[in-house]
Amino acid sequence: MKYQRVKGTQDYGVEKAFLKDAVESLFLKEVRLHGFEYVELPTLEHAQLFRSTVAQSDIGNKEMYEFLDKSQRELCLRPEMTANFVRAFVQNKWHAASAENKYAYVGKVFRYERPQKGRYREFTQAGVEFVGKADFFKDLYVITLVLRLLAKLHIKYTLKLNYISNKETRKKYEETLHKYLLEYKDQLSESSQKRLETGNVFRVLDDKEDSQKDFVKNAPKLSDFYSEEDKEYVKNIKRGLDTYHGLEYQFDEQVVRGLDYYDDLVFEVSIKDSKAAQDVIIGGGRYSNLIKDLEGPETSSIGFAMGVDRVVDYLMDQEVYKEHLDKLETAHSENEYYFWAHPEASYKLNFFVWFFNLQLNEHISSSLLFDYDSPNRNKAFEKAKKLNSKAFVTLEEDNSLTVYDFKYGTKKDADLKEQYHHLDFTSLLDSRHFDNLFDSNLFKPSPKELMCMCSAFRNRFGDSKALLKFAKQFHYSEDDVYFSDQKIKKSKWKSAKS
Secondary structure (H helix, E strand, C coil): CCCCCCCCCCCCCHHHHHHHHHHHHHHHHHHHHCCCEECCCCCEEEHHHHHHHCCCCHHHHHCCEEEECCCCCEEEECCCCHHHHHHHHHHCCHHHCCCCEEEEEEEEEECCCCCECCECCEEEEEEEEEECCCCHHHHHHHHHHHHHHHHHHCCCEEEEEEECCCHHHHHHHHHHHHHHHHCCHHHCCHHHHHHHHHCCHHHHHHCCCHHHCHHHHCCCCHHHHCCHHHHHHHHHHHHHHHCCCCCCEEECCCCCCCCCCCEEEEEEEEECCCCCCCCEEEEEEEECCHHHHCCCCCCCEEEEEEEHHHHHHHHHHHCCHHHHHHHCCCCCCCCCEEEEECCCCCCHHHHHHHHHHHHHCCCECCCEEEECCCCCHHHHHHHHHHCCCCEEEEECCCCEEEEEECCCCEEEEEEHHHHHHHCCCHHHCCHHHHHHHECCCCCCCCHHHHHHHHHHCCCCCCCHHHHHHHHHHCCCCHHHCCCCCCCCCCHHHHHHHC
């Protein structure tokens, strides 16, 4: 008998397996830089776990690999990892350690789907869960992590978001949507007609076939049912995203994600200009009831999962990985700069947006962590020290900005307005930090860019030796750079040699 691999599975050859390992390693290094801790979860679960959490989705209805074991227990191979994680989070009382918990995982997932390129019956997900009181700062933080990953992977993407509010608002909306879609029932696919009958009308919006029909696109909008609180939340999310120059995103009300437990923010990332049928590589959102529903504490969480296999398939097809593969291992492994804002500081949003932009700056390779949990500076200070951070950046109640430099024993004060306007985090640091702050393997500024950077940093680069050391980090000599503002004259380069 000639044996073949099981339908929907893959054999990874040497080259593809090496790339997959590199992608997973990059993911784990990047999430650790953002303060997420790695956990491993079992592949086998009780089938009832997913019947109770994703019952209305295709996963719960028809895609689970279920079986009876020798003791007649109904088990399954996990079809997704969020419910898998929440079960472990509750059972092991991981929530007892802190009000804020950040976890990451990588693992195999199994779904009985129709196999095609980018859709397998056995595949790998890499994901995170940020558990704690809901706020848009955490949502932006997780989105930042997603964008950092994509930048490191050199993937051009399309980011789509939607705000699907809470159960009460959605119930009112679904009643209106149901009434509207009944008029077009005969034009819907068989699966969407069943959704109308079972009350799962919300899922019609992201049905792969029906979502492209004009009458679905013109259906009533959930945003028309938003409360004032909902509108303020969306406004704050957009404000945070809009501050990052060059970031493209869309709010799309047809993005609802296919899992029952999501509420509030949902998002997905697809490969830009992709012609592939399966081009969504990352999906996620916030869930506020799942932990409580599984008998855990009443708290919220936001997370995402990346389809590792789809990422690998794309990189293999584009062959861009051959150019960048040696750079996938360049992420630093230590937590370097720790940020904390006083709860009553009126500039807290500005402070976070400033932090958010720093996180998205692909030229800065260092770890920047934001403390959401500590009620006062002293507790945050101790956490920063415990993590062996190089510096502790605080926004005080009076909106003053202070940097405590643990590495060099210095303290600096600054004006957040000025720092926020210029996004000049580096001017607050000791010049000796430049040895590791920028990743010179990924970033070499042009002479003009270097001129602008040095002009922005002139307060610290009054020391010409420090300036020369900074430029040499990017393999420049004094003959390569001209400073048009004359604040730092070219003649200083020669004196710096001595």
